[in-house]
Amino acid sequence: xxxxxxxxxxxxxxxxxxxxxxxxxxxxxxxxxxxxxxxxxxxxxxxxxxxxxxxxxxxxxxxxxxxxxxxxxxxxxxxxxxxxxxxxxxxxxxxxxxxxxxxxxxxxxxxxxxxxxxxxxxxxxxxxxxxxxxxxxxxxxxxxxxxxxxxxxxxxxxxxxxxxxxxxxxxxxxxxxxxxxxxxxxxxxxxxxxxxxxxxxxxxxxxxxxxxxxxxxxxxxxxxxxxxxxxxxxxxxxxxxxxxxxxxxxxxxxxxxxxxxxxxxxxxxxxxxxxxxxxxxxxxxxxxxxxxxxxxxxxxxxxxxxxxxxxxxx
Ligand code: CP
Numbered sequence: 001x002x003x004x005x006x007x008x009x010x011x012x013x014x015x016x017x018x019x020x021x022x023x024x025x026x027x028x029x030x031x032x033x034x035x036x037x038x039x040x041x042x043x044x045x046x047x048x049x050x051x052x053x054x055x056x057x058x059x060x061x062x063x064x065x066x067x068x069x070x071x072x073x074x075x076x077x078x079x080x081x082x083x084x085x086x087x088x089x090x091x092x093x094x095x096x097x098x099x100x101x102x103x104x105x106x107x108x109x110x111x112x113x114x115x116x117x118x119x120x121x122x123x124x125x126x127x128x129x130x131x132x133x134x135x136x137x138x139x140x141x142x143x144x145x146x147x148x149x150x151x152x153x154x155x156x157x158x159x160x161x162x163x164x165x166x167x168x169x170x171x172x173x174x175x176x177x178x179x180x181x182x183x184x185x186x187x188x189x190x191x192x193x194x195x196x197x198x199x200x201x202x203x204x205x206x207x208x209x210x211x212x213x214x215x216x217x218x219x220x221x222x223x224x225x226x227x228x229x230x231x232x233x234x235x236x237x238x239x240x241x242x243x244x245x246x247x248x249x250x251x252x253x254x255x256x257x258x259x260x261x262x263x264x265x266x267x268x269x270x271x272x273x274x275x276x277x278x279x280x281x282x283x284x285x286x287x288x289x290x291x292x293x294x295x296x297x298x299x300x301x302x303x304x305x306x307x308x309x310x311x312x313x314x
Contacts (some may be wrong), residue, residue, distance in 0.1 A: 001019055001305040001306070001308065001309070002311075003016075003306070004311060005123055005125070006124075006136065006306065007089075007114055007117060007124065007133065007135065008126065008132070008133035008135050008170075008171055008174065009133075009138055009139070009174040010174045012135075012174075014178050014180075014268050017142070017175060017179060017250060020138060020143075020301050020305065022303035023304060023305055024143055024301040027296075027298045027300040027301050027304070030067065030300070030314055031296065031297060031300075036067050036181070037068075038067070038068060039069045041065065041069055041070035041303060042069040042070075043071075044071070045062075045070065045071045045073065046070045046073070046102045046103075047075060047103045047104070048065075048072065048073070048103075048104045048105045048127075049095070049105045050076050051076075051077040051105075051106060051107045051108055052106050052128065052156060053060075054106055054127070055269065056269075056295060057128060057137070057295070060292070060295035060296045061125070061136075061227065062074065064296050064297075064303055065299075067296070067300055070101075070102075072240060073100075075095075086280040088107075088112060089119050092116050092119045092120050093264050095120075096120055096121065096122070099118070100122060101122045101268040102123045102124070102125065102303065102307075103120055103122065103124050103125070104124075104125045105125070105126065105127060106128045106129070107130070108130055110129050110130030110131055110132035112129050113126040113129050113132070123302075124305040128167055131166070131167055131170075132172075133167050133170055133171045134167040134168045134171050134267075135175075136302060137293070138168065138171035138172040138174070138176075139298050140295045140297075140298040140299075141172055141175075141224070141291060142179060142181075143294050143298055144265065144287055144291050145181075145221075145222055145261075145265075147290070148263055149221060149263065149288055152176065152180065153179060153181065155176075155182070155194070155221040155222055156181070156183070156219060157184070157220070157221065157224065158186055158210075158216050158222065158223050158258075159183065159185050159186065160213060160223065160224065160275070161174060161186075161187050161225055161226030161228060161248065161249060161275050162187060162226050162227070162228050163185045163186075163192050163226070164190075164192060164193050164237075166229075167308075168226060168267045169226060173205055173207055174205060176205070177206070178205075182208070183205070184213065184216050185207055185208070185209050185210070186210050186212075186213055186216035187211070187248060188237075188247070188248065189211060190238065190246065191237060192211075194202045213247065214254065214257055217254055217257040218258075219257075220258040220262055221262055221263070222262060223255060223262055223264055223265070224267075225269070225276045226266070226267070226269055227269060227275060228241065228244060228275050241274055244275075245273075245274060249275060249276065250264070250275065250277060250280050251277045252277065252280060255283070255285065263285060263286075263287050264280060264281075264285045265288060266277075267291065268288065268292065270288070
């Protein structure tokens with residue numbers, strides 16, 4: 001894979017995504033061994049720099065880097081010089097001077113990983129930036145679909161919830177469209193971006209928008225719930241959570257409208273009882289824990305593939 005960074009999936013080709021999947025297959029084989037460690041990144045330093053909270057992404061990146069024998073440094077904004085006012089660019093220059101070969105960054109500002117990529121000669125992996133992108137989540141979501149249903153092409157994937165604030169939805173739209181899936185976005189109009197304007201930007205992927213959840217779920221192969229992001233809600237976007245639950249919660253009755261055996265997915269963290277009923281989160285069709293497990297293999301694949309990039313320089 002001839003790229004320095006993973007910032008979003010808009011600049012990935014279908015062939016690159018396929019290569020990530022095939023490399024993740026090999027990483028899953030490593031993960032099935034009694035000793036889940038290979039020396040691929042021995043001598044490399046991976047810095048995990050998180051300005052926002054995380055469980056799944058942070059831990060799976062750390063495990064992925066350690067499984068590849070990298071030296072791993074964890075930094076959170078609250079315990080670094082950022083808390084004393086150091087800028088993001090100065091932080092990156094400092095980490096580079098300390099020998100960082102790769103930086104995994106989560107930041108509340110959309111676009112922050114792109115700025116980091118301009119100032120780091122090594123690789124940058126976007127672990128979620130604001131409302132913008134979460135490419136490694138979308139890759140593990142698609143990988144889980146491929147693993148469970150045998151393909152991504154031609155699947156009908158319905159993403160339900162707070163689309164407006166969802167970096168997971170945005171990266172999935174790019175990735176799923178490139179891999180030939182059909183994407184339906186479903187949620188209240190106040191939590192839907194102004195997609196009708198997409199015609200003015202010719203290379204944006206086509207998606208179907210459906211405000212009625214029952215119509216959206218008819219015949220779906222995959223149903224992906226999104227977290228209602230209480231911390232990102234500007235006042236007035238939802239009349240009440242109770243109304244959201246009535247109109248959009250993923251319930252057994254609603255899931256039954258999808259194809260038999262349709263996958264139930266959620267990137268986590270879940271608000272059980274709000275966007276997803278507890279029995280749906282744990283039903284036989286739910287692959288939510290598989291998504292979490294596959295995150296390690298996908299992130300190992302990406303770290304491994306980026307380590308092979310030869311053009312590192314500023
Ligand atoms: N899916 C996801 O990004 O979860 P975390 O916030 O726990 O990393």
